[in-house]
Amino acid sequence: MATPEDTPSQSDSTLSGCIRPFLTKSGLTVRCQSRVRSQCPSCAELYRGDWAAIARSGVFDGPVQNFRFYLLTLTAPSFGRVHRVPKAEGAKVSRCGCGARHSVTDANLRGVPLDEASYDYAGLVAWNRDSGLLWDRTRRRLRDYWPSVEFFVVREWQDRGALHLHTLVRIARAEAPRPALLGESARTANAFSKVDGAFVSWGEQGDCQAFRADGDGAKAIWYLSKALNYVLKDAVRASGGGARSWGHLARLSTAARMVRCSPGCVPRDCPSHTHTRYGARGHVVSASRRTKNRTGWSFTGMTRKRQRELRSEWVTAQAARAESAPAEWAVGVLEARAGRAGRELRSRVDVLP
Known part of the structure; x- marks a missing residue:
């Protein structure tokens, strides 16, 4: 039988990976929806993926020849003038307004004004x-x-x-x-x-x-x-x-x-x-x-709202499938987890002592 942990639910599907979900007044738990990776990598990646799909839709999903x-x-x-500091080793370096030729080790000066008092x-x-x-x-x-x-x-x-x-x-x-x-x-x-x-x-x-x-x-x-x-x-x-x-x-x-x-x-x-x-x-x-x-x-009218609706529909459909065939769902979950574990182990062979 599928356990609550294995059955797709609001907490482990739509909220999977979110490190700071919050409870709405209606009692629904939702993602934090941060787009900043340092605050929530999962929601930030979801945000990036949604916009990436919209960007591609405006290039590849229509009659591009027109x-x-x-x-x-x-x-x-x-x-005001600021320090000119290269962002990568080997980049062509011009002389900064301060008279020096900066390197990447001077990152603490990148974007800093030459004269902060007059900036x-x-x-x-x-x-x-x-x-x-x-x-x-x-x-x-x-x-x-x-x-x-x-x-x-x-x-x-x-x-x-x-x-x-x-x-x-x-x-x-x-x-x-x-x-x-x-x-x-x-x-x-x-x-x-x-x-x-x-x-x-x-x-x-x-x-x-x-x-x-x-x-x-x-x-x-x-x-x-x-x-x-x-x-x-x-x-x-x-x-x-x-x-x-x-x-x-x-x-x-x-x-x-x-x-x-x-x-x-x-x-x-x-x-x-x-x-x-x-x-x-x-x-x-x-x-x-x-x-x-x-x-x-977007040639197809894709929006982030529509993407959220599609995700919600998918989660609902998966939950219904698990409810109607719990044994098959449990087998599928275990096979998916075993496959993921195998891939992770293979990817770490190079770093094993």
């Missing part, structure tokens, strides 16, 4: 706060030029604490522009803050490259991986550097605590996450949605 695809990168402007910390967190508005204006501008455009957006934290965007873009081939034109049109978009009226724009550094989804699948997958690898990064970077790096982050946190997140905000009393995330708000990953007149990014 579209052109681009990877567009947009960055924040400068708020515009308030401007940086205000830009993070308004970056969502700036992206909205950019998106509208591109749709004015190319009506068929759809997007998949990943927001990454730079070492200095500013956001920048990696965007997969799809445009109908009949109206598709050159990559340089698309990139410049996006980079020169601007907005005015709804909080304080400040002018908001992208930085000078940006990039736009075209790629093919058909006939060049390896390159397309590489582009997708490049964007999706940022999904599991902490929203507020957990620095591995030393005192200089931590000091920079502390100043950013102080500036975020003081910035207004809305016209009527009183920062000291405001509970908004804007004050705890270096000014940033909104989702780390997003995709254009299907409407009456638009396909949205």
Whole structure:
């Protein structure tokens, strides 16, 4: 007979691996749904997998021959000069503004201002706060030029604490522009803050490259991986550097605590996450949605809500199967566990003494 441990249930199927599930007011136990790997590896991987499926759906699940695809990168402007430190051994190293040629051993200086006293910390967190508005204006501008455009957006934290965007873009081939034109049109978009009226724009550094989804699948997958690898990064970077790096982050946190997140905000009393995330708000990953007149990014209309529904339906079906055939289910569970144990043992042969 199947035991409660072997029978699929809310606790060992939909919650499997979650290290901090919580109980809702309705009495239902649900996943913590964290997207941060350091807080819950299981939920973070589920989050990444859901978005990965949505990203691929917008490239491979439709008539790709009718579209052109681009990877567009947009960055924040400068708020002061920072140390230039390579991220990998052997990388080409240019002389830093401090006069030195840094190596990877100087990681505690990566993204740290040359002159912390004059660095515009308030401007940086205000830009993070308004970056969502700036992206909205950019998106509208591109749709004015190319009506068929759809997007998949990943927001990454730079070492200095500013956001920048990696965007997969799809445009109908009949109206598709050159990559340089698309990139410049996006980079020169601007907005005015709804909080304080400040002018908001992208930085000078940006990039736009075209790629093919058909006939060049390896390159397309590489582009997708490049964007999706940022999904599991902490929203507020957990620095591995030393005192200089931590000091920079502390100043950013102080500036975020003081910035207004809305016209009527009183920062000291405001509970908004804007004050705890270096000014940033909104989702780390997003995709254009299907409407009456638009396909949205996913050709099949896939969303995270639909994915959760499909998982719930699968768990319910498996529970019904176990209830109707408990003996067969117990055998299946034992065989699966034995197979997994065998694979784990084989994978560890190289490290056995």
